[in-house]
Amino acid sequence: MTRAPETGAELLERRRIFSDRLAVDSGGHLAIAGISAADLVARFGSPLIVSVEDTIATNYERLLAAFRKRWKGDVQVLYSLKCNNNLAIRALLSRLGAGGDCFGDAELRATLDMGTNPAHVALNGSDKTPDQIARAMESGVTINIDGIDELCFIEAVHRRTGLLAKTNLRLKILPDALNQVMRGSGLKHGAGVESVRRAKWGFTEGTALPILQALLVSHAVKMTGFSCHIGHLSTDPLAFRSIADAFGRAVTRLSLATGFVPLVLDIGGGWAREREPEQRADDVQITPIEAQVEAAVAALEAALAPLAARPTLWVEPGRYIVGNAQVLLAGVGAVKTDAGLRWVHVDASTNNLQRIETGGFVHDILPASRMHDDMDHVTQVVGGTCFRSVIAADRSLPALQRHDLIAVLDAGMYAEVFANQFNGVPRPAGVLVCRDGSVELIRAAETYQDIFACHIVPARFAPVPEE
Ligand SMILES: Cc1ncc(COP(=O)(O)O)c(C=O)c1O
Structure with missing residues (x-):
């Protein structure tokens, strides 16, 4: 039929x-x-x-409420500007109280210029420059440390200005479950862990320990916590659970090894929406945000139990907040x-x-x-x-x-x-x-002029007007 x-x-x-x-x-x-x-x-x-506007605000408020209801400490949502850097959207989210995740100088400046509270801003990046580090310290945002050079840059700024850097150490976690949950992303079975291992971000636990120790003894640093962002791997709650579990266990072991008690845990972005073009099909059932958060928070809390600490939880959603908030209209x-x-x-x-x-x-x-x-x-x-x-x-x-x-x-x-x-x-x-x-x-x-605004034609090639 x-x-x-x-x-x-x-x-x-x-x-x-x-x-x-x-x-x-x-x-x-x-x-x-x-x-x-x-x-x-x-x-x-x-x-x-x-x-x-209402879609942006509703998405933000629902995600925030999902975490606030389940996590027993404070929660801050740090909107990830890379996902959509429209300044009006950033300013709207600042008004709603969202912090910011930024990457590189322009995103850091735009996040701050649009009124985001620096106390809730994280600077990410695996190759931060001395200028970015200086700006982060001057404005009081937190640096998610992802390279050992960053400590040298921080100490140089501290010697010059006396400022302290707030830092989280970015961890790379490789739970076996990645092999299972990343199968849907076109990777062969078993390739999930390898794919994350090959990504340039974060430090595995063994490498992280001496870096953490160096951060803890530096007079230029106020160590605040740890961060981790694996990305949008899967919509399966198992993905959120296994990442949170592995992150929490690594944090616990590093904290017990050093005596450092984290004030902040930044668990990154990648939160799934209920309709996603990135699923490449329209029949994928996606668990609501509350179920994703439930899975992640329960696993994180269990893994942190030996610490008896209740850090502030930072989350860095991009796609969840703005994904369906824009429609592109086009004429035939x-x-x-x-x-x-x-x-x-x-x-x-x-x-x-x-x-x-x-x-x-x-x-x-x-x-x-x-x-x-x-x-x-x-x-x-x-x-x-x-x-x-x-x-x-x-x-x-x-x-x-x-x-x-x-x-x-x-x-x-x-x-x-x-x-x-x-x-x-x-x-x-x-x-x-x-x-x-x-x-x-x-x-x-944009106009025709905007397209060529940065092009420079050497005078000797300039077209000669006809007589
Ligand atoms: C460090 C970090 N945080 C947050 C995000 C936002 O991820 P999503 O838009 O999937 O929520 C990204 C995206 O790549 C990221 O690299």
């Missing part, structure tokens, strides 16, 4: 997650936080990145049918969604201007660049025509930050739909 084709409205209901603010208006258009997608594009142009251009295929060009491309090319992401796509039409046309949704630029292959959509609109969901994570200008295509504008129903421009569309 053949199934009747689904409509965009039905697809939205099937794939909706709790903090989506998406609906269908009376004209059959997608509405984002109450504003018609067509109106947004009419006002701000296409393509357009639409951020939703040329439609071409040949060789048994139907290509629908849109004015966005994989320039704007690089992780489709580099990570195989599969995004849900809604026919934003025809939400009630049957999606009975197998469509290749492509951008106009001279890359293949396949945004979605063999996707069921209505009979889209020029001037229709599509909406790419979950465009908030690792999209704008990886976007490029291939073929000289300017990056699009971004707007924020606010909780009070207003819409604000938070990123100006």
Whole structure:
């Protein structure tokens, strides 16, 4: 029996997650936080990145509540700027009380400039420069130590200024369970531990011990705790449990060996959302954040039991907070049918969604201007660049025509930050739909001039104007 084709409205209901603010208006258009997608594009142009304040705030508050309810000490959520570095989003999260995880000088400066409390900021990175270390110490943020040179840089700043560096030591943990939980990431069985071992971040316990001892005796250092970030490996609670367990055990052994009692434990990011393009399929069941947190906190608390310490817990989510908080709207251009295929060009491309090319992401796509039409046309949704630029292959959509609109969901994570200008295509504008129903421009569309703004043509090559 053949199934009747689904409509965009039905697809939205099937794939909706709790903090989506998406609906269908009376004209059959997608509405984002109450504003018609067509109106947004009419006002701000296409393509357009639409951020939703309420989604960001709801995701942040739910994650924070999940940890606060389960962890018996204090909890701070440090938003990971690398995931989406839009300054308005960073400033909004600072207002909500979020700290920050940053990597390198620009992220550190942007995090602080947007009002984040330095007491809740961690500077990560495996090759921090003397300048980054100096800025971190001057601003009072915590340095997650990931290289022995960092102690030399810290001591040099201390000699010059008398300032102390707050430091967590970043650990590399290699629980056997990684082999099991990383199977879904395309790795061969047994390759999970090896993949993490080969990643440049953190120190294994044996290497960490003498570094910890050196940090503890340095007059330039106020040792605060330990950090660990394995990344988004799996959505299986076993992943969160085994990482937290291995981290907690390593922390306990290092603390007992040195007498140091950690004040802070930073357990990193990688928290899974309930709809994830990075799963490369739409049928993956993802455990809610509460179950992930339950698994991690129970394991961490058990592993820390011998310490009788209740450090403040830091978490560094990126994708969980902003993943579904941005929708990319794109207008339909040329439609071409040949060789048994139907290509629908849109004015966005994989320039704007690089992780489709580099990570195989599969995004849900809604026919934003025809939400009630049957999606009975197998469509290749492509951008106009001279890359293949396949945004979605063999996707069921209505009979889209020029001037229709599509909406790419979950465009908030690792999209704008990886976007490029291939073929000289300017990056699009971004707007924020606010909780009070207003819409604000938070990123100006780039222009032709912006694309070439940093290029310098030596005078001797400069074109000579014709007489
Ligand atoms: C140190 C660190 N913390 C946090 C994150 C954020 O991870 P996610 O966006 O998966 O939550 C990353 C991402 O790579 C990271 O490297």
